[in-house]
Amino acid sequence: MAGVWGGTWSRVRCIGGPSAVCASLRTHVVSPVAQVHAEVQQDQSEFVTWLRGRGEDDACSALTVGMSTHGRALFATRPIEAGERVLRVSGNLIITPDKLPMEVLELLPKGVSEWARLALFLLAEQHIGQASEWAPYIRCLPPYGSLHSTIFWKKEEMEMVRYSSVHRETLQRKAVIGAEFASVLPVLQQCPHIFGDQVTHASFKHAYATEGCHVGNCGLQWLMQVPFVDFFNHDAECQALLSYDEEKACAEVVADRNYAAGAQVFISYGRLPNTILALDFGFTLPFNPHDQVEVWMGLSRRDPLRKSKLSLLHTHGMPTLLHTDGSDSGGNSFHIREVKSVIGRGKGIPHALRAFARVLCATSTHELTELGAEAGRHDGRLARRPLKSCSKETQAMNLLLARFESLIHQHSIAALQIAEACRGTKQSPAKKKPNAEMASDVVAGELRVLYSAAAWIRHHYTSISVLTTSHAVV
């Protein structure tokens, strides 16, 4: 999982779901919307009071909580300069998986992940309710049913992203959550005094997903959830990350830019593509500079050189994935990012992907021996340079181009179908379909990447003779 606080941690909480609150307010004279806003503001002010009460004044000296178009957010209370520390919270405020009650920790099977442990922490504190020392914070976490991670999408919504890696990753995540629930269920059943007797697969999944978008690891070995810090919203261009000072046992954020008083202050959840934002955080960005596409390349089962090619790939540190039954798939996935300059040196199409295509195109053991020998003459990496034979290199690049074009075709069809679904949304704005909009961002981002990669290959193809003459590494 990705994470809010840079690299591997992802946990943020969303704003309270207005519809849930409205339902309980229908008999009141006060307008439900006004009431919801009043409750949100009250939660925020109680939260800040709670924070100060815990001695966390360094957290709110430059920042305060408010509402933004993306839900709760942190705003500058005074001008902030780039390089300035905008927030520091002590270790006491940080929630880690070992803060579960000892009774639960002793009962939990070894393989239960830190994500699941934090989900259990949340469920236990929710069960305590107002008596929980974390109650003002827990109240600010997203209520049941309000998350938009793809793990909550309906089957027909998932169809919109069927050609994207997020489809497979969502199924995998759901399977992991199901397995984690099965392994903690006996503990939940043994501890109704800690969790109540209402924890279902659905409530566990919600808690797990809440942790998924509120927790990070700050590059450390363990996960942590930092109340207040998880009110930061994400900006893809932002460089500011949450860091953890192990010596002082505190977490802090340094601003990467100037902010005027009253402006929303952002951090980066990492250089995350829309596929990860959708899965881990339940939102996407319309033009995400970190978008990427997963491209599968595999050896044909009918290739007479399959065994020799696999052996060559493995010898040179190019692994292929195994099926669950242990057999070799003969292929691997490669992530490509947008190629910013078609005429540039090819950043965005990984060397490993091009190398794989070159190995795939070999038709004799002699060619494979040559590839191995050439790797030995250089840095040991296989097929990193254009092939000496112009026609062979053209064949390898054409193979890649055909792969990109086939993906472009699939994605274009999906994009048209999503556009249709979004049109329905615009016709009846009351029936907003954020999931269709997210699907649109995911597919459009992947298309942008694929078009740029195909354009780069076409350019590469037309200039192959030049490249081969100089035997340049592109």
Ligand SMILES: C[S@@+](CC[C@H](N)C(=O)[O-])C[C@H]1O[C@@H](n2cnc3c(N)ncnc32)[C@H](O)[C@@H]1O
């Ligand atoms: C760590 S929380 C940030 C605080 C959150 N806005 C709240 O109301 O509690 C992360 C969540 O905020 C929202 N969010 C953060 N950055 C966003 C962005 N750039 N665009 C849209 N939603 C964003 C998403 O709902 C995400 O799951």
